[in-house]
Amino acid sequence: MKKSYIIDVDCANCANKMELAAKKTPGVKDAVVNFMALKMSVEFEDGADPKAVMQDVLKACKKVEDDCEIYL
Numbered sequence: 001m002k003k004s005y006i007i008d009v010d011c012a013n014c015a016n017k018m019e020l021a022a023k024k025t026p027g028v029k030d031a032v033v034n035f036m037a038l039k040m041s042v043e044f045e046d047g048a049d050p051k052a053v054m055q056d057v058l059k060a061c062k063k064v065e066d067d068c069e070i071y072l
């Protein structure tokens with residue numbers, strides 16, 4: 001399952017950090033951040049609950065870049 005989220009982040013470097021943090025989150029198969037469009041596409045593992053997983057993704061992203069936001 002794949003979902004797309006609107007994000008807020010100040011630069012391409014931080015967008016990249018968010019992408020890496022999202023990719024490492026359990027339940028996430030793959031994540032791609034598009035800084036120009038301010039969007040994050042997340043592919044979830046089979047059986048993962050996107051809502052629960054995205055809470056962890058948000059936490060992980062805030063840890064690497066406290067100024068970022070994901071609109072869930």
Ligand SMILES: [Zn+2]
Pocket residue numbers: 010011012013014015
């Ligand atoms: Zn930045």
